[in-house]
Amino acid sequence: MIVSLVTSELDNRTYLVIDGETRRALLVDPSFDTAPVADAAREQGVTPEAIVLTHGHIDHIAGIPQLPWRDLPVWIHAADAPMLSEGMLNGAFLFGLTWEPIRPQRLLAEGDVLSLGRTRLEVIHTPGHSPGSVTLAVPGGDSLIVGDLLFHGSVGRTDLPGGDQATLIRSLRRITGRFTDAAVLPGHGEATTLVAERRFNPFLTSWLKM
Ligand SMILES: [Zn+2]
């Protein structure tokens, strides 16, 4: 199961991925407000084994130092790993935060499979919003945790350092080419589906037919 939590004034979504059988869990993108994460984990009776990051922007990593669990391993795509060491790179300075460097324990790459008992998450490299943005796919195509690649009615911005619109479009094409439908769990805002976004998202409707 995937528990969705609202964790910032930017409507960030943090996800707690829990394997129903083993109760093993992974935490995706802890944002500024970590109280909902701690509450949900307590309610579910789980302790995350690792923090998986869809990318390295401050609003997806800010909660790491505040979580109630010390020294959880942090996993991020190699291309965004430098953002964990530099507040100038991850944007912490924009929020007036000083950033203590974090060293990732694992560098994610295309095709990696993160296993939690029978629950599996496949890492798909979907750059464009940032160089190391990834989508986490629950095999079977049920759910896609897309970070800031795609939102309900919108797409990730590409005007930040390392962003690139042509690359973002290629990533969107890969996802929509590979999955017919899936629940889309974005880094901000409410969940949606690929079918709905293909139909109504103005960016997808114009880009995907090119
Ligand atoms: Zn971002």
Ligand SMILES: [Zn+2]
């Ligand atoms: Zn974001």
